[in-house]
Amino acid sequence: MSKKIYVGNLPFSSTQEDLESLFGSHGTVESVNVITDRETGRPRGFAFVEMESASDADDAIRALDGSNLGGRDIRVNEAQDRRGGGGGDRGGRF
Numbered sequence: 001m002s003k004k005i006y007v008g009n010l011p012f013s014s015t016q017e018d019l020e021s022l023f024g025s026h027g028t029v030e031s032v033n034v035i036t037d038r039e040t041g042r043p044r045g046f047a048f049v050e051m052e053s054a055s056d057a058d059d060a061i062r063a064l065d066g067s068n069l070g071g072r073d074i075r076v077n078e079a080q081d082r083r084g085g086g087g088g089d090r091g092g093r094f
Contacts, residue, residue, distance in 0.1 A: 002030055003057035004079040008046045010034075011070030016047075018069075023049050026063060027056025048079055 007019065016032045023029050030050040036043050051057040057078070065076040 001054055002050050002052055003054040005049045005051065005057055005061060006046065006075075006077055006079040007049055007064075008075040009072050010043070010045050010047060010074060011072050012043045012045060013070060014043065014047070019047055019049055022064065022069065023051065023060050026051075026060035028052035 005023075014034065016034055019032045019034070020029050023032075028051065030052050032047060032049050034043055034047040049060075051060060061076050061078065064074065066073055067076075068074075
């Protein structure tokens with residue numbers, strides 16, 4: 001079963017390939033999603049990495065959390081499900 005990992009405090013120069021290489025040394029990477037600003041297209045400094053095996057993901061989290069990437073100490077932990085928010089009724093009449 002795959003597991004999704006949150007990676008924060010990334011250098012803005014980090015690419016999908018950088019993260020595939022970094023996490024790939026701990027197991028099989030299924031996907032990498034570097035989050036970008038909708039308007040400018042620039043990276044926002046965080047990403048999500050999905051690894052094929054939950055145990056490989058746990059190993060990567062332990063090994064990489066607090067490690068240095070491009071001069072920044074990155075935060076690596078298990079991604080949390082998105083909580084509600086956005087949309088919904090604002091109390092107006094139809």
